[in-house]
Amino acid sequence: MVNQAYTEFKSLSSSEAEAAFQNDVQSEGYSGFRRLLDGLTEAIKTALDADMAEIESAVSKGRSLFPEPVQFSPSWEYVWAELEATIAAKRHALTAIAPADRTGEWQVIMDNPNAVQEVVCYPGLDFLDAAYLYAYFRPQLEKSEYIRLQKIQTVIQDVGS
Known part of the structure; x- marks a missing residue:
């Protein structure tokens, strides 16, 4: 669900409106900027092929x-670059997998075969959720780590009693 801050942000049509929005968010501080980021993140999650240019814009x-998001929180120093990298990775996933092939169950797996650590798996996802997780984690991969976005063709599942 897209929030009100993002809806307002998307509809800014003049430099005066942009300046007013900028002032409102800056006066609200952390929570105002957080709502904008939450809206952008949700838009990236739900974006389809035709939406990517709008999201990049x-x-x-x-x-x-907001060229200095670090003023709201130190953890947001690189937030714009992180969002751009997530968008690029999602665009890659959308380009690589044709719309006709997106139905069914998907999963995202991450591992580093050269390190003693657990494999991370996000199973049972629809394509958009899996593509977003792939896009979110892809830019963060360390040396020797890999990430897989894969469609499940056959499943055997048992539940313990």
């Missing part, structure tokens, strides 16, 4: 209105 506008 929205992040670009956000970057121009």
Whole structure:
């Protein structure tokens, strides 16, 4: 569900409206900027092929209105680059997998075969959720780690008693 802050942000049509929005968010501080980021993140999650250019434009506008997000939180120092990398990875997933092949159950798996650590698996996802997780984690991969976005063709599942 897209929030009100993001809906307002998307509809900004003049430099005066942008300046007013910018002032409102800056006066609200952390929570105001957080609502904008939550809206952008939700838009990335739900974006389909035709939505990607609009999402890229929205992040670009956000970057121009709020070039120093670290003023809201130190953890947001690289938030614009992170969102851009997530969008690029999601665009890659959408381009690589044809719409006709997106039905069914999907999973995302991450592992580093050169390290003693657990394999991370997100099973039982629809394509959009799996594509978003792939896109979110892809830019964060460390050396020797890999990520897989894969469709489940056959499943045997048992539940313990």
